[in-house]
Every structure is written in C-alpha cells, then in structure tokens.
Amino acid sequence: MSNAQAEEFKALGNAALQSGKLTEAIEHYTKAINADGTNHVYYSNRSAAYLKKGDANNALEEANSTIAIDPNFAKGYSRKGAALHALKRYNDAVTAFEEGLAKFPGDASLKKGLDDVKRDRDGPPPSSRLPGGLGNLFGDNLIQQIMLNPKTRPYLSDAEFMAKIRRLQTNPNSLTELIGDPRIMEVLGLSLGMSGAGQSTDDEGANYDDYDTKRETTAAKPTNGETHAAQKEKPAPMEEEKTEEEEEDLSELTPEERKKKQDQKEAAKVKERGNELYKNKQFDEAISAYDEAIHLDPTNMTFHNNKAAVYFTTKQYDKCISACREAVEVGKANRAPFEERAKALVRCAKAYQKQGDLGKAIECCQEAQLEFYDKATERMMKNWELEKKKADAAAYLDDEKAEEAKQRGNEAFRNKEWGEAVREYEEAVKRAPNNAPIRNNLAAALCKIMDFNGAKMHIEKAVEIDPKYVKAWARKGDIEVLTKENHKAVESYKRGLDIEPNNTACKDGLRKVTSLINYGNSAMTEEEKMERARHGMADPEIQAILQDPVIQQILRDFNENPQAANQAMMDPIIRGKIEKLIASGVVQTA
Template structure:
C-alpha cells in the first residue's frame, strides 16, 4: 500500500513537470495514473483539472474540480479550479459563485479574486454583446455556422483562428483588432450575409466543375492581360465535360475527357488528380497512385501549387490504405498535411492510424506465445519476483486479451506489490470475460479488505459465496472482515477510510437518504425509536453498510 502512495507521488511530480513544460496531454496521463493509485488525493484531481483547462477541455476540467470540492470542500483552490472550468464553458454566473465560495474559505486567495473579476467582466461583455453590431455574428452558434461553411470549416484546425473567434465571443468589441486578418474578414462576410469576396480566401474543389465567373466589362484603357497557359481554355472545357461524366459514374468517358485536357495543357496537374479520382472510384488503386506520383514528380518543373500537391498526397494515401499499405498511407497523409492542412485529411489520417494500431494488435495475437508468457509469469510469481511476473502477464494479455486468467494472475501480482487499484481493475477485466470466475471475485474482495473498504469487501465475499458456497477461503474472508469492522468500532475514526468511503457513490446516496438520516438521529436522541429502525431488514442493511464502511461508530 505504501509503495503505491510513493509511486503516486512520483507520478504527480512527472505530471507537474509535463504541465510546466506545456505538455498538457502528457500531464493528464501522469495525473491519471497517480489518481489510479491514490483516488482520494484531492491535489491530483486539482492538478489534472488545471491541465484539462489549459488544453481547453473544460467539461473534463469541471468534473475533476467538482471531485476536488467533494473530497476537500474547505480548500479554496478547489473552488478556484471549478470557477476556471465554468468560466471556460461560458457559465460566468456559475464561475462567480464558485470563486465566491473560495473567497469565503480564504478571503485573501489571489486566484479566486482575479478569477471572480475576470468572470464578472466576461458576464458584462456577454450581456452587452447584443448592443454591439458584431455580438450576434459571433454568438454561441458561431461554431456550428463555421463548421457548415465549406470555405470556413478548414480554419477550425488553425489554433490562432480559433483563439481569435473565442476572444471576439468574449468581447465583440475586439473585432476591430483583427480586421487585418483575411480569415476573420472572410468569416465576417460569410456569417453576416454580405455579398463580397476576399482575395485568396478559400479554395474551391478542383475535382468538381466550378461555375464560370460573371463577365466583367473591360476598362477602356487597360494594359493587355497576360494569357493563361497554352491550351488552358480548351483543357478547362474538357475538364468540365469530364466532371459531368464523373458525376454520372461514366468513368471511361470521364478519363477520355481528362486525357484530352492534359493533351491541351499538360502542365496543369489538376487534370492528373481528376484522373486519380476516377481510378479510385474504379478501384484501380495502382493507377490512382501512379497519377498522384506523376503530379509529385513533376511538381517542381510545373511549379505546382502546395494545395494541389496536398490533394495528390491525400488521394495517394487513400489508395494506399485501400491496398492495405497503412504505413504508406499514414506517411502520405502526413505529408499532405505539411503541404496544406485540411480537416478532412486530418480525419483520414486519424482513421488510418487507428486502423494501423488495430492491425498491429491483431498481428500480435498468438495463443501459444500467450500461454508461454503466462508460464514465465507464474515462475516469477513463485520466486517472489512480482514486477517481472507483471511484465510477463502483460505480455500474455497482449498476445491473447480474451483469456480471463491472465488478468486474474496479474491482479495477484499487483496485490503483492500493494497496487490494489490496478489489481481491482484487472479483476474487473477478468470478470467481464468470465462473470462467475470466483478467483477474480475473491481477489477483488481482498483488494477492498486491504484498502479498508470493508463494506465492499463483505459485498464481494458474499457475492462469491453464492456461486461457490463450499469455498472456505471466502468464509474466512467474511469472518476476517467482520472482526476488523468490530475492532474498528472501539478505535478512533480512520480519516483515510472515511474519505474513501465518502467517495463511493453508494455511500453518498445512503448519507443523502432522509429516512436513514432520521434513523441515525434517533440513535443519539431516541433509542426506543432506533430499535424499531433496526427491526426493518432494509434499514438494518443500510446501517450495517455504513458501519462496515467506517462512516458511523457504534461505540
């Protein structure tokens, strides 16, 4: 048990270092591991809440902050964390209330003071947003509007753009600060319904025919415009014909048109990308990849635009994934994002990476090697080499995650190390695979016994005994637990035990039961009425559970 607490402190230190270095995701990972070992440590939840807040994951930050205030309600910092999370979610009134509770506990707390002032200012700005001409445009539904606009949606992957929108949501007056940013002006124009275009704003999909621009009258005295690429007009006409055939799924005719477009204007790589799209639909992935490679090989000679190269790489990545070359697909999609970052490509990359991970896991499965790893783990366990045993059982789980005995054996090794939270989770995994596996149920009960959660230990011993009524080990476990409960009644209250018990939703529900609260008052004020409560089997079971949990004392 003590080794578990020491390890939790080490993980907390790692989390703090990662947080200070700005690696919020890794910080959350370390704090989560620490919480697994010390689930009643309010500081760990507080630190993870701060990391979530820094990563703008305010809902998760709020969950952790609420946990802090439940475990230690007299700690001002916990209320400060809750205020910060609520502010991030836009609940300014809730944030003000949380900061105010923190200041009631510690009137000089600077974080609560500053947080309350910021929340009040944000609340005022939000209230005044209707008076500002930009307030309605950048209201709560702005994210939905941007996401539905094909020209604006890619900007959501750009952190500086997202931050500017958030700043204007908090204070619409700040719109004037960002008028030089072309993306903001384009957003303003699109969301306000103004009919003007921004130079260079957004890119159409060259795979689909674009409507011709409206004719513009030529100025009387103007220098002659530079002509486009040789054959460009004829090529564009053929491309539009190809697009029409593509939509009708007449792929052979579409290819003929794109080939004609290339003959007319061989330096425009868009037509090769169009061909690649046709081959993709025809499931001729090798030809699709060849077209994309040709675009990339001639990019320097033809001075191909970065967005065009990005399309070629993304299309190549899709074809490679269809062929089962996940490594090649991931490499191509990453290269595409380097050339031009597009949300759709990012989504495809994540899907390819998940497919690769799943494929690697599947390729690693081997029942025979899993059994060998289990035997090595058993030998280490017999020789009291528990870390080595855990490593071998983990290897067995990776090789065959469907065998419940591997999880149960690893739980036994974790218990020897005092890592009861990890052991309990492995018991849960074993029981998911085999719900009536008594050995895992017994080990879970033992975990609760050693963490002094006697009410849960009793529950699991009794549940196991129903499945295996002749199991002497279970009967001894019940007797041992009852002795501990009775012995603890004559001792001082164990604060750690009570804190763990109060973190249990079942105990929280019992303590909130008004009928049970009345019964507990009767024990102090009206013994006769208390005896009547004990004659009720349901009430007696609730009181026994609270006694077993260490929440109430009978002596």
C-alpha cells in the first residue's frame, strides 16, 4: 500500500473516532499502520481510540510506539500520560507528563494532564468526598472487581457505562446523578463487598433491568453480618433461608424469564461437567455436554468455543473452524466481550495453520486483532506471514516455466521491446532464482532502460551463483564502465580472462577501459575530473586503500622520493592497489 492509502485510512479513522465508532476507528488506524508503519501519528490516533474505548493497556502500548518512532512529538507524551492516568499508575503518569514538559515546556495539553493526574493522585478535596467515608468506593480496584464478576464483566465493553465509571472515579459526588442506572448500583454493591449488590449470588444470571425491584424485596433481609452469624450457629436453617430466597426472587419473574434464568444456570452446570470430561480426555462425552449447554442457553458463545477446543485437541480441524465461526457469530449477536471473540478467532487461525492454509490463518488473526488487539497474536501472525512468503516463493519455482519466460524475454529483446523483455526475465528469475544466465539477460535488459543499479544487483548475483560464468564477468565490467567505476571494471574483465584467457568480450572490455583510464584524463575538464574523483571516493574499497598507511607513504614518495615509490610498485599487491586508485580517478597521472 502507498502512503496516500495510509492517509485515507487515517482520515476514515478520524471520522469514526469523532462519531464515537471506536472499534471502526481502531480498524482504520490499524490499516493505516499496516500501510505505513513508520508514521507516528497513526499510533498516536490509535492510542486515543483505545483510551476512549476504555482499553488503557493497549492505549499505553500505542503511546510508547508513538514516542519510540518520534521522541520529539509532544502528543506522544500526552497519550502516554493519559493512558497511565487511566490505569491509576499516577506516579508513572506524572513522570510521563514531566518528561514531555522537559522537551516542550509550553505545551498546554501536557500541563493540564500533569495537573489532572496530580489532583487524582493526591485525592479530591474534602468537600468533594462522599459522606460516611465512601470517597474510595470507586477506587483503583473497581475495574478489577467488575472484570472478576461474571455478571458485570460484559459492562466493560459498553463505552457509556465506562464513561460513567470514570466520572465517578473523578467526582464521587456524581453518584447522586447516576444512581438511576441499575448497573451503577450493582457496581456500588461490588465496591461495598456485597455479592450482587444486595442480591443472592444466584441472581447473577438476571438482567440488570430487574435490579430495582429485587433491591426492594431484599431490603428487609438480614445484613451480611447477621447472615454470617446465623450460618455459624444454625447451618441447616441457612439452607432453608437460601431456598426461600431463591423461590421469592424467581416468583417475581414472568414464566418465560424464569425458565430462561433456570436454563442459563443449568447450562453453566452442564458446561462445568463438560470441562471435567474434557480434562479426563472423554472427548465425545464432553462434546455432548457442551451441546446440551448450547441447547439450554444458545446465547453463550463460551459453549461453542469449548467445543472448538475439543475438536482442536482431537485434530478435527474442519469442525474446530466451524465451531469457532459459530462462537464468534453468537458472541457478536449477544455482545460478548471483544477478547472472547478474539480468542475464538485465534483458535480458528491455529486450526487453519494446522491444515497448512496460512492464508486463512493470517486472515483470522487479522480479524482477531480488530476485535481485541494482542501482542502475542501479532507476533504469531508476523511469523506466519514470513512462512507464507517463503512457501509461496518455493511453490512458484518451476525450471520449465522459467525457460519459457526466458525465451519470451529473448524474443522481446531482439525486437527491442525492452520493457517487455525486463518483465519476462523477471518472471523467469522468480521461477528460477539460481539461474545465472537468466540474471545475466535481465541485467542486459535493465541497462537498456537505464536501470544500472538493478542491472548491477542481478549481475553480481549471477557471478555469485556461478563464479566461472565468463559472460557474466564481461557484463559486470560493461555495467561498471557505464557507472564510471573503471577500477572495478578492470578487475571484472581480468577475472573473466583468468577463467577464459581468450574471451573476446573481456579482452575488448579491458582494452577499452584501460584506454579510458590512460587517455581519458586529457579530454576531461577539471570539473569532470573532480566529479570522477568524488565518485571513486564513495567506493568503500577505495576508502580502505587510502586508509592504508603503506599506500599513504607511497603516494607521498611519488612526489618526494620517486625511486622509493618505483621500488614499492614492484610488489604486485601494491601495484594493484595503486592502479585501482588511478582507475577510479582518485589519483591522477600526468
């Protein structure tokens, strides 16, 4: 993809973010990063989307990526500080903001962020605390409590709910305004240490919309302390009280709601039985148990995902893929957590990989990353992409088809259709990358369209594949003459003559380049000579020769002690190095 396409994806992400479509925004920013992973702005924007979505961990990772790419981007430090603030890592957040302010002292966003995090770290003023010491109800551990409770865990996927929680954490007094939301009351119960916010734990499967009614019926029940005391003194009566409480709660529901709730509870029990069967390697029985759970509660994607795990373990990969896909559909239809949907897609990807279909496996990983970004999944996907690239290249190898493409290239070359010749030779190289003559032909065609760097790359590969391929050495010398690397051309022609002393192409090439070196200087202007010398100096080999103390002394001797210089030139190694300097134009003769 091009940078223009990356910018298009960024613009789409910005529009989605402004509209509150956070998952869509993250998807677009991810595509922008895939198109151009060097642009720090895309990571910064994705960090903002993750934070707005309530995913502070991924927001922090993206902020760190932003700073790593461009340490001089002020907003990167704002993103990092905001993510750390959301994670309640106050001191780390202060450090991030201060690090940014050290580089950008006047940045208003960094100043405000620092003030906000210091205010929250040091606690709100006494006037903003709830009476009765309730100011810490919505403290650091609240999100963890919500996540650990099966009933409240799905609330974390609701952006509106998370906004209310953040508001409560910033200003506990806002509880009076938000108390009408049953979910907030339920979370208040969690924070107070009550199970289900005043309900029995058996009510976890009920819809939170029923909470207010149940709160009224449970208001007259014993407090937690009274219940625990009764349990110690009279275990049997406690069981009776629990049964009466269940019946009372269930009686308030409609028959349909009561049956649904009972089925959900029974499905959970059946699932646990399936898990035990799975652990005991009773795979067929486990599948039957999960099917029974699905029949009782078709809205829970976990049962489908567990089936997929059984199929994966027993190497029934087609069934595993089908179960994973069904799990994802059920999860989407019933607003299951994004990470659960991603988990099913990753299992699906692994099943495809086991079948040898890396293309489908990579597609599933990409889908999973859009649901819930995970570094481990990203690493796995990148490894598979490399494997697929290698596998695709290996599958493309075909000597017969390479020869056919080469012949088509030869025909195009004879007809002076240089572009077509290059395309056919490149196809032949893909089919047979270790064929030196094909690369030699491609180098010749590339010279015709003035792509000397490409030609040089392929001809060097040709002599690497077959060091005794004389025609390639001659072609290499010709290309080096065209790129004004006369000293290299001399060596290439000589290498060819070492293999085949009477090779006409190498002999003619050596004669021509020697003539250029010996007589070319007289036809050059001073500016052309300087340009040639600068070109030669760019060659690492020439640089290495000039750094040799022995060569430096000999060059001085040519002016100060010619007899010593001539004596040194009798050494064939020294002579060869000096000749290279002369051929490159770095040392000029009269």
